[in-house]
Amino acid sequence: RSALPLCATRRRSSQSRTSCRTGLVAVRAIKMACSLCFGGEDVAILAAGTSLYEFDAGTGAFREIDMVPRMDVIIGGGAPAGPTVSFDRAVLCMAVSSNYIAIGNNGKMLLLISRAQGRVVAARSLPKRPSAVRFSSAGSAVFVSDKLGDVYSFALPSLAGSEEAFLGHYSPITALAVSDTSKVVASADSVGKLRITGSSRGYDILSICLGHTATISDVVLPDALGEHLAVSSSFDGTVRLWDWKTASELQCIQVTESAEDIRRNARRSETSTGGVLALCINPDGDKIVAVTAEKIVLFQCSAKEDKFSLSKVAALATERAGSVFLTACFTSSTQIAVASKAKGNSPYSIDIYRSSGNVWERVESLCTDMPTEADNHGNGSGTAVENGEHAPALADASAAAPAPNGLPPSETDTAAVAAAAAAAVVAAVGEVNSSRDRTAKRARVDS
Numbered sequence: 001r002s003a004l005p006l007c008a009t010r011r012r013s014s015q016s017r018t019s020c021r022t023g024l025v026a027v028r029a030i031k032m033a034c035s036l037c038f039g040g041e042d043v044a045i046l047a048a049g050t051s052l053y054e055f056d057a058g059t060g061a062f063r064e065i066d067m068v069p070r071m072d073v074i075i076g077g078g079a080p081a082g083p084t085v086s087f088d089r090a091v092l093c094m095a096v097s098s099n100y101i102a103i104g105n106n107g108k109m110l111l112l113i114s115r116a117q118g119r120v121v122a123a124r125s126l127p128k129r130p131s132a133v134r135f136s137s138a139g140s141a142v143f144v145s146d147k148l149g150d151v152y153s154f155a156l157p158s159l160a161g162s163e164e165a166f167l168g169h170y171s172p173i174t175a176l177a178v179s180d181t182s183k184v185v186a187s188a189d190s191v192g193k194l195r196i197t198g199s200s201r202g203y204d205i206l207s208i209c210l211g212h213t214a215t216i217s218d219v220v221l222p223d224a225l226g227e228h229l230a231v232s233s234s235f236d237g238t239v240r241l242w243d244w245k246t247a248s249e250l251q252c253i254q255v256t257e258s259a260e261d262i263r264r265n266a267r268r269s270e271t272s273t274g275g276v277l278a279l280c281i282n283p284d285g286d287k288i289v290a291v292t293a294e295k296i297v298l299f300q301c302s303a304k305e306d307k308f309s310l311s312k313v314a315a316l317a318t319e320r321a322g323s324v325f326l327t328a329c330f331t332s333s334t335q336i337a338v339a340s341k342a343k344g345n346s347p348y349s350i351d352i353y354r355s356s357g358n359v360w361e362r363v364e365s366l367c368t369d370m371p372t373e374a375d376n377h378g379n380g381s382g383t384a385v386e387n388g389e390h391a392p393a394l395a396d397a398s399a400a401a402p403a404p405n406g407l408p409p410s411e412t413d414t415a416a417v418a419a420a421a422a423a424a425v426v427a428a429v430g431e432v433n434s435s436r437d438r439t440a441k442r443a444r445v446d447s
Helices: 014-033 258-264 412-446
Strands: 035-038 045-048 051-056 061-066 091-096 100-105 107-116 118-123 130-135 141-146 150-157 174-177 185-188 194-200 205-210 217-221 230-236 238-243 246-256 278-281 287-291 294-302 307-317 323-332 333-342 348-356 357-367
Touching: 035 091, 035 333, 045 323, 045 348, 100 141, 107 141, 118 246, 130 174, 141 174, 150 174, 185 217, 194 217, 194 230, 205 307, 217 278, 230 278, 238 307, 246 307, 278 323, 287 323, 307 357
Parallel strands: 035 323, 091 130, 174 217
Antiparallel strands: 035 045, 045 051, 051 061, 091 100, 100 107, 107 118, 130 141, 141 150, 174 185, 185 194, 194 205, 217 230, 230 238, 238 246, 278 287, 287 294, 294 307, 323 333, 333 348, 348 357
């Protein structure tokens, strides 16, 4: 225990606990809205609601991927065979490798899709709803975490594995990352704790990095820069660079206001939701993108004389009135795909940005008829996707989408969208607190 690198602990204030609860609800809402992953050169895999698409950034073409398994697929993990198994639920998390796509959905199912065959080849039930999923770099296993705070490891391609958790947190896990060398697993939770664990033995805790004051939204491991480095983002509005071998914070960059600051300041809640929503790293491992609702911030990773740092090289603001950024991924070393969404039932937009040196410009913008926000945040039932039944329609999205009343969006639309997003988070936190009160009341009655 004395050899474990661990930063000084401290008691969390009620304000910090509120930030963590707010961030946890926001993380779940964002992941249900849209997920975007690197799928190879000029290719991104996009999940929205109950649908999954392969997007070619070079041609702008979408191809729908079937997520309903055929009769010959064996369902593991004790799931009942029959109509009670829910495959057509909203996607909560996704990971992409060169051969497979792993999907965790709102029906407590883990689906493994073969990219070559274009169909589900294995499925497994989970004890709780998944929160994050990642492949090992060797391609031999997949790690999946759930909202209870446990991480499971399953072998590929059968998804066979123990029912016992590989590792666990005391709080819900919100992000996972696996090193390219498959030596460590980074897991982050809703109370701002980043833990580094050996990938072969879940009980082998290498370090715990403390410093975030709100829910950690994402974590990446820039192995190309150094095998002992980690980068995390949080709803406290910061991006932090860590040396996980010593559990020391090397750099802290305030990207935007925290969700807690936004919550306390009612006036600013009309223009921002606060916090960093997601991170993505390019294939070369030297550039990192931080996504907020209002802007995309690009960082250059550098190492000089064993000194590591992140330097801001560009910031991209949304060019479409009434839209907020959701997530992003690199499609090449110099090109990123960014998903955004306007209010109401308007379609998702995919913007392609390409760099020339340190200058990033939008080169393409597309809209698609993927499921709207109402489909994603309903009861989670969704609808089954049939092979080739429909393909998403593409349209020029350079102009702003019309408002529901038929009038062009005004400058107040951005404030309305952000205010609606903030209100949804606040309402969700209230629902969580009400549910906690009901659970405590039932416990008193039972006792």
